[in-house]
Every structure is written in structure tokens, then in C-alpha cells.
Amino acid sequence: MxxxxxxxxxxxxxxxxxxxxxxxxxxxxxxxxxxxxxxxxxxxxxxxxxxxxxxxxxxxxxxxxxxxxxxxxxxxxxxxxxxxxxxxxxxxxxxxxxxxxxxxxxxALDLVQSLTRDRTLISESRIHTILDVVRRFANEADPDRDTRIARLEAHIAELTAERDRLAEGGDIEPATDDHMLDSYTNLHSLIGQLPSDFKRVEEAVAGMHRQIISDFRNEERPVVEVLDEYLAKSDSLMKLTPEGRAFEGAFALLRDEPLLVDLRRDLDVILTHPFAQTLAPGEQREFRRTVKTIQDGIRDVLGERQRLSATLRAHIVGYDVAKDRELDAVLRQINQELEAWMQTAGPRATVEVELVPPRIDVEHLRERFWDPADAAPPPPLEDVSDNAPAAPDLEAIRRQGGPSLVELRQALVIAAMTPDGSSVADVFSALPERLRRPVELLGMVHLLLGARPDDGDGFPEAEALLAALDGEELVEAVRPDGTRRAFTVPVLPLRASDADALVEGARP
Known part of the structure; x- marks a missing residue:
């Protein structure tokens, strides 16, 4: 058949x-x-x-x-x-x-990707790769010492002859674009298989993780047996499966930093050949990322193994041997009591066993206990008096305060008693600079308007007059820091009657 x-x-x-x-x-x-x-x-x-x-x-x-x-x-x-x-x-x-x-x-994506390529993968580069691998495996598999020595001598002689030829000035035949493209296609196919290989290893470790968690939760076997099985599976996963062997080889590559440096340099050298101009920018970028692809796959597998190890460690730490021994002692005591009870009990005798303990009525359970640290006084304040700025003097404080009403009132009274037609702007401009702050101008206007009598409607006569005036005057004020500022104020002429009103307003 x-x-x-x-x-x-x-x-x-x-x-x-x-x-x-x-x-x-x-x-x-x-x-x-x-x-x-x-x-x-x-x-x-x-x-x-x-x-x-x-x-x-x-x-x-x-x-x-x-x-x-x-x-x-x-x-x-x-x-x-x-x-x-x-x-x-x-x-x-x-x-x-x-x-x-x-x-x-x-x-599936790799298969579709391979079917969308325009060039076939059966090429001179693929045949050379197969021949090199077979030659290396045959050398490792042959136990005969003489045969191995003969293979090594033949390889050394071939390399020595090529070195001597180049040292004597022999021509270097440049690789053709077709040859380089075939080699790139072969290498790209081999590199493209790495992500799926790493993913299979990661999934195998994840499956082992789920099985061990299930065994821990079910507690069907002792912890020692579960740990032994994990170690055995981990060893077989890394050594007996193709995915595990690929991972071990990549992990050895990752630990060899000079080899990684050489690999990166060789990838860059390959892309300097003119054939690389036919590759898309994305293909060149992906080819340069070969080392990162290997490192990412290794990192994912190691991360899955670390999660598995963390699960084992947490279960071992949380495993209470004393509790298991206490349970065994209780079970043995129950068996002893049952043996004594069966000597006098009939075939249909029963024992009332309370499986669930009765509920305890507790009105309040204390949630927080007294902590001496809560009653500790706060730490003493740090003495920073040496870093304190210098205190301002009285004159600096005064210059930042309100108007000097006493001196302003005296200046207005003197100007009102002199019949020369002076206005508030004229009096303010004649004051010394220390009395020509912007706030002094407001204080002077405040004093004059407060000295004018009411017109019977609750508004000062000066305000009604002020509303009817159209003339304006320009005055210049001096700030405490020395800067100057110009203000436009209405024309407020002084009258002889203002002197008596200002003097009367100054009395308590």
C-alpha cells in the first residue's frame, strides 16, 4: 500500500x-x-x-x-x-x-513577503551558504583526527594562497551587482526568519508560564516537582528545539560585543556597494537594523523568562511550610478522633460539624493604631538670618508710601495767598523732586477739591467747575527710583478763598 x-x-x-x-x-x-x-x-x-x-x-x-x-x-x-x-x-x-x-x-507574513519578491531565492549565494554550512557540519561530525587536520590544512592553504596573491599586487575582481543582489536576497531571507523564531520561543516560555501557574493554583503536586519540571522544560526548550538553539546562538552573539561591532561594520560595507542603490530606503534601513532585530528578539524572550522566574520566586517566598505541617497535624488528629469514635458509634451515626464559623458581631474595629511618629514635634526651623536681605531705611519706606499731605497743604496755602494766578500744575512743578512723586500730584488735587465748598447738591463746587473746564496742563513727576513720567491734568487755578479753606481743613 x-x-x-x-x-x-x-x-x-x-x-x-x-x-x-x-x-x-x-x-x-x-x-x-x-x-x-x-x-x-x-x-x-x-x-x-x-x-x-x-x-x-x-x-x-x-x-x-x-x-x-x-x-x-x-x-x-x-x-x-x-x-x-x-x-x-x-x-x-x-x-x-x-x-x-x-x-x-x-x-504567514514571511511567506507572503517571499512570494511578493521578484527574484528567486535559488541563487549562487544560497548554494554557497548551503555548501559552507555542510562543510562546517561535516568537519564537526567527522571523528577522525587525520581527516580534520587535512580539511583544516586545505582551508589554510587556500586562504594563504589568496593572501599571497593579493600581497603581490594581484587584481581584485569587484563583485557584480547581480551577485551582490543575490547575496542580499539570500541574507535578507535568513534575517527575516529571526522574528518568527524568537516569537515561537517566547510563546513556548509563555505556555510554560501558564502551565506552572495552573499547577501552583491547583496544588496537585508538590512545589519541588513543579520546580524540577520547570528546570527540565527550560533546559529542553533551549537545547532540543530549533527555536531554542536559534535563541542560544543569538544570545551568544549578543554577549560578544566585538562580534556585534564587526557585524554592524560589515552591514555598512555591504550597503556601500553600487547594488544598494537599487534598494528602497526602507529596505536599506531594515538591513542596517539587523543587530537591533536580534537584540529586540532576545530582550522579549528574556523578559518572558524573567516573568516566569518572578512567578516562581513569588510562590516559593509565599509558600508556608509551617502552615502545611499544621494542616497535616490537624488531619492526623481528626483521624485519631474518628478511630476512637467508630469504636462506639453505630452504622448510621452522624456528627454535627459546623463548616462555617458563626458570625462575630463587632460594632467597630480599630483601623489605625497610635504611632509615636505622628505626635513627634516638627523639626526646628533652620536659621537663615544670615541670608536675609538688608532692612529698608525709613526714608525708603516713606518714598514708597502715600502723599505728604502736610507739606503739600502748606505749598497750596502759600500759592493761594499770592494773587499771581497760579494753578495746581504750577505749584506742583515748583516743588522739590522728593515731593514730585505721582502720588503727590494726586494728593494735591485731593486737598484742593476737598477745600472747595459744596454747591448744595452734594458735589463740591470745584468738581462742577472741573467738569466745565476744557484746558489741560502738562506736569512732570519724578518716581522714587529717579525715572520721570509726564501727566496731563486739567487747569485748576487757585483762589484766595482756598487758603482759608485749606487752613481750616488742617485743624483737627
Missing amino acids: SDILAELTRVRDAFDKPTLRLLDRKWAPLVLAVFRTTFTRDQKTVPAERLHQQVDNYLDELKLAGEPSPEGPGRALCMQWLAHKWLVRSRDEDGAEFYSLTSHALE
């Missing part, structure tokens, strides 16, 4: 995996287009609410363009993709939810 049934079973198993289920769906092109648009090498995670809104916007754009699209809101579609294991949802330390692609979705 042929092997058709066995092959059919294996193919069906492959189609049951999320990767091929994604490619086999009706809306597979749309889902992959959303993934390629939303998730990039720089944007590996997207906040949940933002992805829901983006999917809604994408669907609206497709409907406007006449493209068919699935029905339902973006949130419902994301939930479906989450259930199909194309998306994974996680929380950060602040509790915010994020979406990221699973390894199955990354594999």
Missing part, C-alpha cells in the same frame, strides 16, 4: 495550524494587509483601543474604494483574530492592554 493516508494525515495536521488557517480563509488578504500595515519591525505592539479604531478606519476606506470587507466592528474582528491565535493580548505594568502578532501570523 502507498503512504497516501499517512501523508494526508500530516497535511491535515499542517492545515490545522493557525498559520495555514490564516492563509486559507476568505478574508486572508485583508487580514494580512491589516497586519502588514499596523505591525512593523519598529511597532511590534499596538494598544488595544488604537488597533480597534484602526481596523474600523481600514474597513471604512475599503468600503469607499468599493473593496469587499467583513461585517462587524473592529473590536469584534480583533477578538476573532485573538481566538484564532493570530494575535496575542498582554498587559503592561500600568494595566494597559496591547496586541502583538503571534509566531503563526509572522510566519
Whole structure:
């Protein structure tokens, strides 16, 4: 019989995996287009609410363009993709939810990316890569000492001959653009497989994390057995699976800083070749980010392992051995009491056991206890008197105060008794500078208007006169800091009767 049934079973198993289920769906092109648009090498995670809104916007754009699209809101579609294991949802330390692609979705995207390339991956560069790997593996697998020495000598002789030829001035044949492009395509294909490999390792560690948490919560096995299984799985994950071996190799690369420096320099040298002009700026940028891609994948896997280790540490710290021993003692005592009771109890005898203790009526429970630190006096104030500014003198304080009414009143009385037609502006301008502050001008007007008699309506006669005047005068005031300011005031002439009123107003 042929092997058709066995092959059919294996193919069906492959189609049951999320990767091929994604490619086999009706809306597979749309889902992959959303993934390629939303998730990039720089944007590996997207906040949940933002992805829901983006999917809604994408669907609206497709409907406007006449493209068919699935029905339902973006949130419902994301939930479906989450259930199909194309998306994974996680929380950060602040509790915010994020979406990221699973390894199955990354594999589907890599496959679509490889099918969209114009050049085939079967090239001279790919064959050389295979030959180099096979030669190195054969050398490592051959246990014969003489054979290994012969291989090494042949390789050394080949390299020595090439070095001597170049040292003697031999020509260096430049690599053609086609050869470099083939090599770049091969290398880009190998680099493109790293994110999905790292994601598979991360998912394997996350699955182990969920299983260990379940074992801890169910308490079906002792803690020692759970820890032993974790260590065994961790060792097998890193050494027995292709993903684990890829991770171990990348981790060794990360620890070798000179090797990383050489890798970055080699990537830059490759892009200096003229063939790089045919690459898009995005392709060149992604090629330069090869080292960062490796570092990001390693950081994600190590972060998942750290979360797993934190869970183990928290359970071990919280595990109460004394409590387990106390429970065992109580159970043994119950067995002893049951044995004594069964000697006299009948076959249908029962014992009333109170499973839930009675409720305790407590009116108030103290929530806070007295803390001596709360009653401690505050610390003494720091003496900063040495840093205090100098106190202002009396003259400086006076210059910042109100008008000098006594001196202003004397000046107005003298001017009113002299029948020369002087006005308030003339009297103010004749004062010394220390009495020509802006506030002194206001004080002088206040004194004159307060000395004028009322006109019977409750308003001073001077105010009525002031309202009827159209003339204005310009006076110059001097501020305490020496700056000058010009003011325009109405013409307020002084009368002989103002002198008596000013003198009468000065009496208490």
C-alpha cells in the first residue's frame, strides 16, 4: 500500500495550524494587509483601543474604494483574530492592554513577503551558504583526527594562497551587482526568519508560564516537582528545539560585543556597494537594523523568562511550610478522633460539624493604631538670618508710601495767598523732586477739591467747575527710583478763598 493516508494525515495536521488557517480563509488578504500595515519591525505592539479604531478606519476606506470587507466592528474582528491565535493580548505594568502578532501570523507574513519578491531565492549565494554550512557540519561530525587536520590544512592553504596573491599586487575582481543582489536576497531571507523564531520561543516560555501557574493554583503536586519540571522544560526548550538553539546562538552573539561591532561594520560595507542603490530606503534601513532585530528578539524572550522566574520566586517566598505541617497535624488528629469514635458509634451515626464559623458581631474595629511618629514635634526651623536681605531705611519706606499731605497743604496755602494766578500744575512743578512723586500730584488735587465748598447738591463746587473746564496742563513727576513720567491734568487755578479753606481743613 502507498503512504497516501499517512501523508494526508500530516497535511491535515499542517492545515490545522493557525498559520495555514490564516492563509486559507476568505478574508486572508485583508487580514494580512491589516497586519502588514499596523505591525512593523519598529511597532511590534499596538494598544488595544488604537488597533480597534484602526481596523474600523481600514474597513471604512475599503468600503469607499468599493473593496469587499467583513461585517462587524473592529473590536469584534480583533477578538476573532485573538481566538484564532493570530494575535496575542498582554498587559503592561500600568494595566494597559496591547496586541502583538503571534509566531503563526509572522510566519504567514514571511511567506507572503517571499512570494511578493521578484527574484528567486535559488541563487549562487544560497548554494554557497548551503555548501559552507555542510562543510562546517561535516568537519564537526567527522571523528577522525587525520581527516580534520587535512580539511583544516586545505582551508589554510587556500586562504594563504589568496593572501599571497593579493600581497603581490594581484587584481581584485569587484563583485557584480547581480551577485551582490543575490547575496542580499539570500541574507535578507535568513534575517527575516529571526522574528518568527524568537516569537515561537517566547510563546513556548509563555505556555510554560501558564502551565506552572495552573499547577501552583491547583496544588496537585508538590512545589519541588513543579520546580524540577520547570528546570527540565527550560533546559529542553533551549537545547532540543530549533527555536531554542536559534535563541542560544543569538544570545551568544549578543554577549560578544566585538562580534556585534564587526557585524554592524560589515552591514555598512555591504550597503556601500553600487547594488544598494537599487534598494528602497526602507529596505536599506531594515538591513542596517539587523543587530537591533536580534537584540529586540532576545530582550522579549528574556523578559518572558524573567516573568516566569518572578512567578516562581513569588510562590516559593509565599509558600508556608509551617502552615502545611499544621494542616497535616490537624488531619492526623481528626483521624485519631474518628478511630476512637467508630469504636462506639453505630452504622448510621452522624456528627454535627459546623463548616462555617458563626458570625462575630463587632460594632467597630480599630483601623489605625497610635504611632509615636505622628505626635513627634516638627523639626526646628533652620536659621537663615544670615541670608536675609538688608532692612529698608525709613526714608525708603516713606518714598514708597502715600502723599505728604502736610507739606503739600502748606505749598497750596502759600500759592493761594499770592494773587499771581497760579494753578495746581504750577505749584506742583515748583516743588522739590522728593515731593514730585505721582502720588503727590494726586494728593494735591485731593486737598484742593476737598477745600472747595459744596454747591448744595452734594458735589463740591470745584468738581462742577472741573467738569466745565476744557484746558489741560502738562506736569512732570519724578518716581522714587529717579525715572520721570509726564501727566496731563486739567487747569485748576487757585483762589484766595482756598487758603482759608485749606487752613481750616488742617485743624483737627
